[in-house]
Amino acid sequence: QSVLTQPPSVSGAPGQRVTISCAGTISNIGTGYDVHWYQQLPGTAPKLLIYGSTERPSGVSDRFSGSKSGTSASLAISGLQAEDEGDYYCQSYDNGLSGSIFGGGTKLTVL
């Protein structure tokens, strides 16, 4: 059971927009800690997609955007492409556990 809760799967057709939620608690996201997102394509290491809840690293497409409100955060992917298929993880810090925590991951399928 992950401390951050993500839907196991989402799907969308090419060109559509999908969102992936990440639900936390008052001991992590709700305390004010930022949320970060990673994309893991099949057979590869995770890649940083969004940091600081809303910031994109250099080289990441502007089709990816992040938001945070209260005890939860979301990753939005617009203009879905087949190459976006993979797993997406949110990550934050938890006061009670005194360490980094991850969501359970969401598998994105492009129909």
Next chain:
Amino acid sequence: QVQLNQWGAGPLKPSETLSLTCAVYSASFSRYYWSWIRQPPGKGLEWIGEVNYSGSTDYNTSLESRVTISVDTSKNHVSLKLTSVTAADTAVYYCARVAALGSSGWYFDYWGQGTLVTVTS
């Protein structure tokens, strides 16, 4: 440019010690913390712990009694040791650079290629 290249021995038998090394190619090695993260087959990511240039460490409380993360500053190497392994420790292990956001937490901006460690009798 930052590159992380990792390696380690496997497979392991239950009760043995897992040992992995991560070579960091970065001019700013001393300015960052370096973490280990693992991913059991078909499952999600789990933070194991981190170390900085001076050897200061933080560990996941669920693994703390079995984990040691250390740094060799002469080689820019970060090492992971996990004792008394069981089948539950079978996973892909990643090293990663920690990028801090001050009081807002931190994230992992560069990752190694991953090393699969299998524990089997």
